[in-house]
Amino acid sequence: xxxxxxxxxxxxxxxxxxxxxxxxxxxxxxxxxxxxxxxxxxxxxxxxxxxxxxxxxxxxxxxxxxxxxxxxxxxxxxxxxxxxxxxxxxxxxxxxxxxxxxxxxxxxxxxxxxxxxxxxxxxxxxxxxxxxxxxxxxxxxxxxxxxxxxxxxxxxxxxxxxxxxxxxxxxxxxxxxxxxxxxxxxxxxxxxxxxxxxxxxxxxxxxxxxxxxxxxxxxxxxxxxxxxxxxxxxxxxxxxxxxxxxxxxxxxxxx
Amino acid sequence: xxxxxxxxxxxxxxxxxxxxxxxxxxxxxxxxxxxxxxxxxxxxxxxxxxxxxxxxxxxxxxxxxxxxxxxxxxxxxxxxxxxxxxxxxxxxxxxxxxxxxxxxxxxxxxxxxxxxxxxxxxxxxxxxxxxxxxxxxxxxxxxxxxxxxxxxxxxxxxxxxxxxxxxxxxxxxxxxxxxxxxxxxxxxxxxxxxxxxxxxxxxxxxxxxxxxxxxxxxxxxxxxxxxxxxxxxxxxxxxxxxxxxxxxxxxxxxxxxxxxxxxxxxxxxxxxxxxxxxxxxxxxxxxxxxxxxxxxxxxxxxxxxxxxxxxxxxxxxxxxxxxxxxxxxxxxxxxxxxxxxxxxxxxxxxxxxxxxxxxxxxxxxxxxxxxxxxxxxxxxxxxxxxxxxxxxxxxxxxxxxxxxxxxxxxxxxxxxxxxxxxxxxxxxxxxxxxxxxxxxxxxxxxxxxxxxxxxxxxxxxxxxxxxxxxxxxxxxxxxxxxxxxxxxxxxxxxxxxxxxxxxxxxxxxxxxxxxxxxxxxxxxxxxxxxxxxxxxxxxxxxxxxxxxxxxxxxxxxxxxxxxxxxxxxxxxxxxxxxxxxxxxxxxxxxxxxxxxxxxxxxxxxxxxxxxxxxxxxxxxxxxxxxxxxxxxxxxxxx
Numbered sequence: 016x017x018x019x020x021x022x023x024x025x026x027x028x029x030x031x032x033x034x035x036x037x038x039x040x041x042x043x044x045x046x047x048x049x050x051x052x053x054x055x056x057x058x059x060x061x062x063x064x065x066x067x068x069x070x071x072x073x074x075x076x077x078x079x080x081x082x083x084x085x086x087x088x089x090x091x092x093x094x095x096x097x098x099x100x101x102x103x104x105x106x107x108x109x110x111x112x113x114x115x116x117x118x119x120x121x122x123x124x125x126x127x128x129x130x131x132x133x134x135x136x137x138x139x140x141x142x143x144x145x146x147x148x149x150x151x152x153x154x155x156x157x158x159x160x161x162x163x164x165x166x167x168x169x170x171x172x173x174x175x176x177x178x179x180x181x182x183x184x185x186x187x188x189x190x191x192x193x194x195x196x197x198x199x200x201x202x203x204x205x206x207x208x209x210x211x212x213x214x215x216x217x218x219x220x221x222x223x224x225x226x227x228x229x230x231x232x233x234x235x236x237x238x239x240x241x242x243x244x245x246x247x248x249x250x251x252x253x254x255x256x257x258x259x260x261x262x263x264x265x266x267x268x269x270x
Numbered sequence: 271x272x273x274x275x276x277x278x279x280x281x282x283x284x285x286x287x288x289x290x291x292x293x294x295x296x297x298x299x300x301x302x303x304x305x306x307x308x309x310x311x312x313x314x315x316x317x318x319x320x321x322x323x324x325x326x327x328x329x330x331x332x333x334x335x336x337x338x339x340x341x342x343x344x345x346x347x348x349x350x351x352x353x354x355x356x357x358x359x360x361x362x363x364x365x366x367x368x369x370x371x372x373x374x375x376x377x378x379x380x381x382x383x384x385x386x387x388x389x390x391x392x393x394x395x396x397x398x399x400x401x402x403x404x405x406x407x408x409x410x411x412x413x414x415x416x417x418x419x420x421x422x423x424x425x426x427x428x429x430x431x432x433x434x435x436x437x438x439x440x441x442x443x444x445x446x447x448x449x450x451x452x453x454x455x456x457x458x459x460x461x462x463x464x465x466x467x468x469x470x471x472x473x474x475x476x477x478x479x480x481x482x483x484x485x486x487x488x489x490x491x492x493x494x495x496x497x498x499x500x501x502x503x504x505x506x507x508x509x510x511x512x513x514x515x516x517x518x519x520x521x522x523x524x525x526x527x528x529x530x531x532x533x534x535x536x537x538x539x540x541x542x543x544x545x546x547x548x549x550x551x552x553x554x555x556x557x558x559x560x561x562x563x564x565x566x567x568x569x570x571x572x573x574x575x576x577x578x579x580x581x582x583x584x585x586x587x588x589x590x591x592x593x594x595x596x597x598x599x600x601x602x603x604x605x606x607x608x609x610x611x612x613x614x615x616x617x618x619x620x621x622x623x624x625x626x627x628x629x630x631x632x633x634x635x636x637x638x639x640x641x642x643x644x645x646x647x648x649x650x651x652x653x654x655x656x657x658x659x660x661x662x663x664x665x666x667x668x669x670x671x672x673x674x675x676x677x678x679x680x681x682x683x684x685x686x687x688x689x690x691x692x693x694x695x696x697x698x699x700x701x702x703x704x705x706x707x708x709x710x711x712x713x714x715x716x717x718x719x720x721x722x723x724x725x726x727x728x729x730x731x732x733x734x735x736x737x738x739x740x741x742x743x744x745x746x747x748x749x750x751x752x753x754x755x756x757x758x759x760x761x762x763x764x765x766x767x768x769x770x771x772x773x774x775x776x777x778x779x780x781x782x783x784x785x786x787x788x789x790x791x792x793x794x795x796x797x798x799x800x801x802x803x804x805x806x807x808x809x810x811x812x813x814x815x816x817x818x819x820x821x822x823x824x825x826x827x828x829x830x831x832x833x834x835x836x837x838x839x840x841x842x843x844x845x846x847x848x849x850x851x852x853x854x855x856x857x858x859x860x861x862x863x864x865x866x867x868x869x870x871x872x873x874x875x876x877x878x879x880x881x882x883x884x885x886x887x888x889x890x891x892x893x894x895x896x897x898x899x900x901x902x903x904x905x906x907x908x
Contacts (some may be wrong), residue, residue: 026818027820029330043544043546044656045543045655045656046544046546047548049548050546050547050548050704051546053546053548053770054546057768057770057771060768060812060814061766061768061824063810064814065814065815065824066814066822068820068822070336072335072340072342072511073340073342073344073345073509073510073549074509074510074549074552074554075345075507075549075650076549076650077344077345077431077434078335078340078341078342078344078345078509079337079339079340080335080336080340085508094652096653100650100653100654102653102654102656104420104656106350124481125820126819126820128462129481129820130281131336132336132337133336133337133457135337136337136338136339136445136448136455136457139339139441139442139445140445140446140448141449143442143445144400144401144442144443144445144446145399145400145442146446147396147399147400147443148398149317149320149321149324149396149443149719149720150392150400150719150720151393151396151399152392152395152397152398152400153399154394154395155354155394155395155397155398155404155412156354156356156411156412158398159409159410159411160406160410161406161408162407162408162410164405165403165404165405165861166406169399169403169405169428169429169435172403172428172435172438173429173431173434175434176337176339176340199401199403200401203401203403205398205399205400205401206401207818211640232284232662242285256537263587
């Protein structure tokens with residue numbers, strides 16, 4: 016196959032970016048999108064040009080490092096697929112593919128396709144945990160968890176924190192990400208004690224970091240490579256509402 | 271010098287308890303006066319940083335990824351072992367210990383392995399407490415599955431994403447400590463040098479991968495939890511960023527590197543598709559619970575798999591290992607696959623593949639059951655290969671996966687270099703010459719949650735609080751200058767070949783001569799070739815850009831430079847170890863039916879190598895292995 020890559024090039028956070036076209040020959044269906052970028056980079060280096068910077072690590076769809084906009088869609092056209100697991104057989108000869116960084120106020124560009132997603136860590140730090148000191152857990156089978164609850168919790172816990180949901184959202188909202196964490200823990204008996212404060216603290220941190228509000232577009236669900244559903248946002252809203260009514264100020268302050 | 275493993279005295283089941291009592295404790299009010307550096311935030315590093323932060327130590331944690339949650343522990347699929355015996359099927363701490371020592375082909379330290387089995391149950395308790403959504407029965411109790419190398423069902427799992435869920439548990443605990451201020455987190459920072467003052471590890475030099483700034487961090491003790499060195503083979507199941515730099519730099523500063531030749535090749539990976547291949551993807555070993563591995567009986571078979579009648583198929587694992595069958599340990603399964611492919615009976619492009627066939631299980635259990643168990647893996651296979659595994663049996667082939675070798679540590683997880691602790695895959699300690707499935711997660715979390723929080727005190731109680739040198743100490747300035755010098759050199763070569771080209775070349779040599787089957791002639795060839803590649807690297811490599819900003823090629827160049835040194839030590843160790851054991855298979859030493867033949871008389875020891883300077887042969891130190899509780903025997907899975 017022959018196709019054209021149009022890639023966002025931006026040298027630094029403050030530099031002005033632009034799209035640069037790179038014609039690619041000998042593209043094979045068995046190549047992943049990132050392997051195609053590897054090939055491009057090898058040739059750019061040899062020509063004395065700067066290679067395209069992009070985040071990636073495991074290249075098996077689980078670490079959440081990779082991800083950019085591929086022709087306007089976060090992670091590209093294939094459903095339930097991260098950028099690293101997108102293979103060129105999804106494209107056809109002659110295609111022009113545009114690669115741009117995830118765009119969001121909360122995700123400043125570092126270089127080319129690399130963005131700073133540390134805001135997601137900050138949301139988790141605000142309350143995305145169960146406070147269980149090492150060594151304090153009771154026997155694992157002392158906590159019975161109905162299978163359907165455990166499965167539902169796992170559905171939410173499958174989030175890889177890639178940030179595609181935020182990039183896809185017209186409001187730049189982090190609701191799907193935050194709701195996945197809140198639901199993962201809130202569905203489990205171990206997560207009940209801190210459930211209210213978790214919802215309040217994570218939501219307020221999310222707003223503080225410049226993420227937008229949710230207005231039910233559903234773009235996040237459409238691009239999520241792990242199939243996290245909007246149902247969890249509904250769950251977050253419920254938890255947040257209940258928490259706003261019942262949580263005491265003391266509970267909210269304490270970690 | 272003699273290596274003292276500091277194994278506590280007494281019967282094996284009492285050693286850890288006794289040791290915990292014998293060690294001094296750090297006064298609670300003194301804990302905050304000690305600073306601890308943790309490099310790497312996978313299961314071992316993440317769990318350690320969180321646990322030490324909770325205890326009150328001042329912790330600084332570093333990772334090269336953009337978030338602590340992305341360390342490669344996240345990719346572990348199958349599960350984590352523990353001796354809970356929830357299945358009432360005969361498991362016990364002693365059996366997990368026994369299986370692990372045997373699985374490691376009697377090349378691990380008994381006391382460490384026993385402790386690992388002993389704390390395994392607490393790990394499951396801790397993970398559940400942190401909200402890890404392990405698989406459950408309908409009753410609400412925890413579910414288990416069986417795994418290679420064991421005849422009991424002791425593996426806990428969270429779908430095919432166990433590593434992810436365990437890591438997110440540790441990451442959540444770590445995040446809480448970051449919020450509380452007990453841990454300071456440095457993502458996108460790569461450790462490039464260890465700082466040693468008066469013979470003790472007292473800090474590190476790191477590079478901020480966004481700004482390029484090189485800086486020093488001082489501490490009372492340094493913990494390396496930086497994973498394995500599997501990427502020395504270029505193609506492996508490791509993440510692209512996994513590297514040996516942290517442990518290699520520590521080795522160059524005096525830490526002994528133990529058993530580097532123990533490298534595990536995983537039997538169930540998706541075969542290589544072409545030249546462009548950048549990494550290999552593992553398909554969970556759990557697939558072998560229900561999939562049957564086979565190849566055609568005759569070489570050069572052209573028929574489609576479903577056209578080949580039963581009589582013309584060779585279910586070689588079931589044939590050779592009737593009692594373990596498709597669940598034979600990894601090293602054995604991998605070699606058996608290589609053997610049938612070498613005979614020309616491999617399947618798929620290039621003939622490097624064997625079938626993993628679910629047809630029988632689907633007809634026995636129904637498609638629904640198989641889909642529920644492995645649906646995500648079937649999807650992943652299809653996404654990568656473009657083939658529908660419900661129609662065509664999967665094709666699998668072994669790939670480099672895990673490294674049992676690593677920095678030498680004593681029972682306290684401290685290296686021979688005082689003050690340097692090494693955790694998880696980065697150390698050598700628990701898996702001997704071969705790791706069993708679902709044991710890596712167990713070891714990482716054991717080291718991080720339940721070993722180092724105790725044993726760190728054994729070192730720190732000997733360090734007077736408040737005596738730590740600052741980063742203005744000359745040793746830091748010297749280390750920073752070394753780092754800067756190395757980067758400057760890499761950037762100034764201006765050659766014609768890219769870093770990846772050298773890495774691939776090294777990988778090919780490693781895979782061909784130091785891979786699944788090793789022999790004296792091949793290893794000597796590798797030992798000739800590796801220094802040549804290294805020499806050309808330092809003359810011909812082309813690293814673009816500058817050191818003063820985000821430069822992924824520069825990062826890679828530094829790592830490959832270290833792999834080019836480390837790979838030589840790996841081959842050297844493999845040549846020295848003139849026996850077959852576990853994953854280290856010397857073709858000269860095999861039984862008539864092709865099994866590994868150990869030489870306990872000569873090689874029942876840990877080989878710990880001392881760096882003697884560039885261009886000089888490393889010096890071998892031996893730690894004799896004594897087996898008081900497990901009888902040394904030829905491993906049999908027949």
